[in-house]
Amino acid sequence: MAEKKIRQHMQNRSAQERIKDFKEVPLGFTPEQAIAEAKRCIQCKKPLCVSGCPVEIDIPGFIKFVAQGDFESAVQKIKETNALPAVCGRVCPQEDQCEKQCILGIKGEAVAIGNLERFVADYERSKIKDQSSKQTPSSKSKDQKIAVIGSGPAGLTCAGDLARKGYQVTVFESLHVTGGVLTYGIPEFRLPKAIVNLEVEYIKSLGVEVKVDMLIGNVYTIKELLKDYQAVFIGSGAGLPKFMKVPGENLDGVYSANEYLFRINMMKAWNFPANLTPIKIGKRVAVVGGGNVAMDAARVSLRLGAEEVYIIYRRTEKEMPARLEEVHRAHEEGIIFKTLILPVKYHANADGWVEFAECLQMELGEPDSSGRCRPVPVAGSEFRVSVDTVVVAIGNSPNPLVPQRTPDLKVEKWGGVIVNEQGLASIPGVYAGGDIVRGAATVISAMGDGKVAAKAIDQQLSA
Amino acid sequence: MVKILKKERLAENISRIIVAAPHIAKAAKPGQFIVIIPTENAERIPLTIADKDLEKGTISIIFQIVGATTKLLDSIPAGGEIAHLLGPLGVPSHIEKFGTVVVIGGGVGIAEIYPVVKGLKEAGNKVVTIIGARCKEMLVYQEELRIASSELKVTTDNGACGRKGFVSDELKDMIATGEKIDLVIAVGPVPMMRVCCDVTKPHGIKTMVSLNPIMLDATGMCGVCRVSVGGQTKFACVEGPEFDGHQVDFADLVARLKPYKDVEKKAFDHVCRLLK
Numbered sequence: 001m002a003e004k005k006i007r008q009h010m011q012n013r014s015a016q017e018r019i020k021d022f023k024e025v026p027l028g029f030t031p032e033q034a035i036a037e038a039k040r041c042i043q044c045k046k047p048l049c050v051s052g053c054p055v056e057i058d059i060p061g062f063i064k065f066v067a068q069g070d071f072e073s074a075v076q077k078i079k080e081t082n083a084l085p086a087v088c089g090r091v092c093p094q095e096d097q098c099e100k101q102c103i104l105g106i107k108g109e110a111v112a113i114g115n116l117e118r119f120v121a122d123y124e125r126s127k128i129k130d131q132s133s134k135q136t137p138s139s140k141s142k143d144q145k146i147a148v149i150g151s152g153p154a155g156l157t158c159a160g161d162l163a164r165k166g167y168q169v170t171v172f173e174s175l176h177v178t179g180g181v182l183t184y185g186i187p188e189f190r191l192p193k194a195i196v197n198l199e200v201e202y203i204k205s206l207g208v209e210v211k212v213d214m215l216i217g218n219v220y221t222i223k224e225l226l227k228d229y230q231a232v233f234i235g236s237g238a239g240l241p242k243f244m245k246v247p248g249e250n251l252d253g254v255y256s257a258n259e260y261l262f263r264i265n266m267m268k269a270w271n272f273p274a275n276l277t278p279i280k281i282g283k284r285v286a287v288v289g290g291g292n293v294a295m296d297a298a299r300v301s302l303r304l305g306a307e308e309v310y311i312i313y314r315r316t317e318k319e320m321p322a323r324l325e326e327v328h329r330a331h332e333e334g335i336i337f338k339t340l341i342l343p344v345k346y347h348a349n350a351d352g353w354v355e356f357a358e359c360l361q362m363e364l365g366e367p368d369s370s371g372r373c374r375p376v377p378v379a380g381s382e383f384r385v386s387v388d389t390v391v392v393a394i395g396n397s398p399n400p401l402v403p404q405r406t407p408d409l410k411v412e413k414w415g416g417v418i419v420n421e422q423g424l425a426s427i428p429g430v431y432a433g434g435d436i437v438r439g440a441a442t443v444i445s446a447m448g449d450g451k452v453a454a455k456a457i458d459q460q461l462s463a
Numbered sequence: 464m465v466k467i468l469k470k471e472r473l474a475e476n477i478s479r480i481i482v483a484a485p486h487i488a489k490a491a492k493p494g495q496f497i498v499i500i501p502t503e504n505a506e507r508i509p510l511t512i513a514d515k516d517l518e519k520g521t522i523s524i525i526f527q528i529v530g531a532t533t534k535l536l537d538s539i540p541a542g543g544e545i546a547h548l549l550g551p552l553g554v555p556s557h558i559e560k561f562g563t564v565v566v567i568g569g570g571v572g573i574a575e576i577y578p579v580v581k582g583l584k585e586a587g588n589k590v591v592t593i594i595g596a597r598c599k600e601m602l603v604y605q606e607e608l609r610i611a612s613s614e615l616k617v618t619t620d621n622g623a624c625g626r627k628g629f630v631s632d633e634l635k636d637m638i639a640t641g642e643k644i645d646l647v648i649a650v651g652p653v654p655m656m657r658v659c660c661d662v663t664k665p666h667g668i669k670t671m672v673s674l675n676p677i678m679l680d681a682t683g684m685c686g687v688c689r690v691s692v693g694g695q696t697k698f699a700c701v702e703g704p705e706f707d708g709h710q711v712d713f714a715d716l717v718a719r720l721k722p723y724k725d726v727e728k729k730a731f732d733h734v735c736r737l738l739k
Binding site for chain 1: 486487490495500504505506507531532535546547548549550551552679680682683684685686687689691696698701715718719721722723726727729730732733734
């Protein structure tokens with residue numbers, strides 16, 4: 001019997017070093033590590049990992065190539081179903097998806113599928129650095145046209161899949177830069193923008209036309225698009241940030257996570273005044289929330305010079321929706337976790353700037369509908385947390401714009417576009433996916449939606 | 464890139480540019496705005512669409528040079544290009560036959576009311592337009608508005624043109640004559656809009672104001688443009704910019720306009736150095 005091999009781990013940059021810059025935290029596998037890790041895969045006949053992948057990557061297939069040292073074939077294998085491997089290898093919650101299903105995980109540690117995906121994508125990236133992608137547009141081109149709204153993960157995936165099938169695809173992006181949440185939301189140290197740009201260039205190399213500064217709904221309605229395009233995919237993503245509706249949330253110094261990260265990631269406010277969009281980060285920053293976005297906002301604050309950064313969360317760390325890895329890294333970097341705490345009011349100083357948060361101590365009660373224990377306030381537990389900046393990171397509603405301007409488009413009470421299993425919305429020829437359907441979800445689920453819709457659009461138009 | 468076809472200085476620190484944007488010209492309605500990024504490193508700033516020409520596929524934008532990004536924008540000559548232009552944005556003004564409508568424009572707001580005045584007049588309203596500015600030179604679009612309105616009243620702070628006083632004085636007098644006013648629309652600096660609302664409120668005259676909070680993406684994502692209206696948080700970029708002025712918390716708006724005032728000088732100086 002073969003000796004039991006232990007899981008390879010990527011080397012990380014030290015916390016002290018990395019909080020001084022925006023470069024990535026993990027350094028990635030070495031080729032030797034990748035091959036050793038790939039050899040741990042037992043190549044299941046009925047691979048459960050694939051069922052855990054929203055875009056159904058042939059995981060044992062690509063890992064087999066890695067084990068043989070054929071990294072080029074490995075990445076091509078992934079790209080059969082996933083156009084954005086360098087992104088997914090970084091931001092997918094693999095521990096809840098493919099790796100959760102891995103048979104090795106029952107008795108030991110799952111194969112590091114995500115890290116392997118990242119490795120081969122980066123390998124390919126290093127090879128094509130100076131030449132534009134060698135991908136050629138599909139030879140069997142069709143004359144049907146598809147409009148894709150949004151250049152985030154859902155839109156890019158849908159556009160890429162349809163272009164590969166030969167359709168004429170146009171992506172309409174409302175912002176001045178492509179990538180959606182990959183660009184404005186996820187910070188550089190978790191997902192370098194050079195990678196996002198390269199993935200967008202790859203999609204363009206497939207023949208997709210990308211138009212920025214185009215707000216669908218206002219410039220053209222969906223109805224107007226349907227005159228020129230045979231199908232429309234709505235991937236317009238997350239929208240209005242949620243607030244807690246507590247007094248003082250409109251004070252200066254209180255940001256939504258969307259605004260905070262948009263200023264930093266998209267507008268490069270850290271480079272003010274060379275970049276003209278300003279941001280003000282105080283000495284003490286409190287980030288309210290326990291998801292990945294909250295961790296991003298907290299870790300960004302630290303890198304921009306905050307002296308103390310708090311995560312304020314009403315439950316305990318165990319209930320946090322953020323990836324364990326992100327929570328761990330936040331801890332390593334010195335983020336202070338203030339759990340079982342609920343802000344109930346923000347107070348301003350004489351200049352109208354937020355000065356402290358009035359908070360309540362919480363304790364966990366009975367489980368609620370989400371299965372997590374409901375936090376209940378402890379009577380008489382009011383106390384103050386002094387802050388200069390507050391970032392509210394408690395989620396988003398779906399972007400309201402397209403539904404607002406499309407009366408026939410059926411939406412849920414909370415704003416999500418209603419679709420069937422194929423991603424088809426209530427208007428014939430109109431499909432939707434990603435956060436516009438799900439509220440705030442993951443990059444990979446958005447990509448999965450884009451894929452499903454692309455398949456359905458192809459079936460509709462080939463029929 | 465978007466080409467500036469024509470540029471002219473309307474007053475000290477107020478410029479008008481006409482840009483080629485057929486898709487915006489086609490879709491734009493009165494009361495809507497655009498976001499402009501003059502150069503790649505500049506801010507995204509919202510500006511009202513002052514006019515459009517469907518045939519030529521152009522829109523006019525009138526702006527006051529108040530900070531770094533508007534200074535940069537003003538430095539681009541006719542024939543030059545701006546990096547990005549997004550629009551039309553916001554909910555259009557509600558235009559129907561109301562009866563008698565008083566449209567008030569103050570400062571750079573004067574240019575912004577032009578499409579609204581035109582639209583309301585075309586819908587069959589009696590449109591009384593009141594414009595006011597600090598001095599005569601700031602009274603842009605006077606002739607255009609005179610033609611478009613049923614009646615035009617002009618005020619200046621120093622009396623150099625029209626009545627000496629404020630737009631709200633004209634509004635008060637008009638109310639005092641007892642003429643039935645069905646709607647007031649006020650566009651301009653926050654204090655002006657607030658005073659107009661104070662004047663109309665006791666008389667129960669519905670008053671719409673066009674708010675100008677800080678915006679970033681302006682597409683319903685970042686939430687910086689949140690304003691308090693009737694005790695509820697509204698997002699001006701997708702739910703506005705027009706709101707019922709009697710419900711607006713102006714103090715909140717004023718406070719939310721000021722957080723970067725102290726660093727604006729730094730940005731302005733930087734741009735001045737760049738332009739040298």
